[in-house]
Amino acid sequence: MNSRDPRPPRDDLEACIRQSLRAAYGSKYPARGVRRQLLDRAAEQRRDLRKLALPISEWLAHSRAARPMESGWSHLDYINLLRALGFVGVTYAIR
């Protein structure tokens, strides 16, 4: 999306804006540890979601109307949670 050549500046102001932004940010990098931290947090987020989603077998054992929900959750919220966890096939089956 940002791979095209820069447009030619229409005036000095445009050239100055572009040069200033590039000089300030064009060579900035996030710290190396951010990737590891992100993946750790992502794994933790998945674990938290899985805790919420359990016990799925018990949930599926109920009829749709009687399925237990987290407080404030709708049936669709639960479906979306299962999909976020990768249970795509299952969620289509239980709709």
Add this chain to the structure above:
Amino acid sequence: MSQDTPLIQKLQAGDLEALGALYDQYRLTVYRTALAVTRDPEAAEDILQDAFLRLQAHADQVNSELPLAPWLYRVTVNLSYTWLTRRNRWRVPLGDFIDQLIGPAKHNPEPVAERRDEQRLMQRAIDALAFSQRVVIVLYYLNNLSLQEIADILGCPVGTVKSRLHYGRENLRELLNGRAPALEVQYEFT
């Protein structure tokens, strides 16, 4: 189908390595945009992480057939706005700022140093812009996005982007001349 499709589909199936690969691909885009808007390296790193955590949490809602960049830009802008709103850091006292700009300039015969001074002043002027104008300036001049792409990211008409870009430039011109910036006209082009 976009080049991101296979990785998004893997992520939707719960593959964390796909998240890492998408991070590798887009980290600079997200980080530099967040940094240019917030001017805070720690905040930019937090926004970088949060953007990809949101991608994981909402992967099922992302259209895997479309490029991921616009989605990431939108989340980055929203997270930056939230951060700025909470910290209230974008409100540079305008009087102080103008005093600094029109104060006695240090004479420096070195062309490189002059250019750095110009860039520093321009950067301060960009910081003083309203959030809506600053975001458009950053997306257009730093990320080199088209008006239509920016409109899609911000969810507004192209005319609004044009208007913000125009008034952003005019305000920068005014600020650099040591005058108070003009207010953005409230009507929108269509």
